[in-house]
Amino acid sequence: MKLATLMISASLFAAPAFAEQCSSKKDAHYTPASYTTAVAGETYTKTANDIVATAQAAGSFSTLLAAADAAGLVGALQGDGPLTVFAPTDAAFAALPEGTVETLLKPENKDALAGILKLHVISGKVKAGDLLGKTTVATTLNGDLSVNGTDGVVITAPGSTATVVSADVMASNGVIHVIDTVLLPAS
Secondary structure: OHHHHHHHHHHHHHHHHHHHHHHHHOOOOOOOOOEEEEEOOEEEEEOOOOHHHHHHHHOOOHHHHHHHHHOOOHHHHOOOOOEEEEEEOHHHHHOOOOOHHHHHOOHHHHHHHHHHHHOOEEEOOOOHHHHOOOEEEEEEOOEEEEEEOOOOOEEEEOOEEEEEEEEEEEEOOEEEEEEOOOOOOOO
């Protein structure tokens, strides 16, 4: 009987400590689960993080992220959104003429770089299903793009054309569509 009373007493003393631990857990930050997908030979990690964190986790957008930083656009890509980003891979940036990226990353070219990057961003969340099966015009933060969704999704800017190689990479503040070419405004 004394052992049972002692155990009940001990559990009563432990209950407030346990309740305090539980209440402190609700303030902990939630880190969303992620999963990896492979498309067109590239591997991407999909998470519920913002667009920047999702691009960082993918590992193939370091040039895009460096360019967004140089153009002062990282904060906007981490904002509430929603945004749709047509994200060129590192390979897409590497395909530009030699020296182009280095020149654009210079501080004196910040406005030109921002203009190029804004050509890749639509205000609002546009999923691939919204584009498939039709031809339309998408208004970006720096002009219009022609979108042909009749055979995959092909995006045409005044100075270039890109193909979506992986669609609907979801982020907490929008969606990323991975493209194979850097979109350029008219020369």
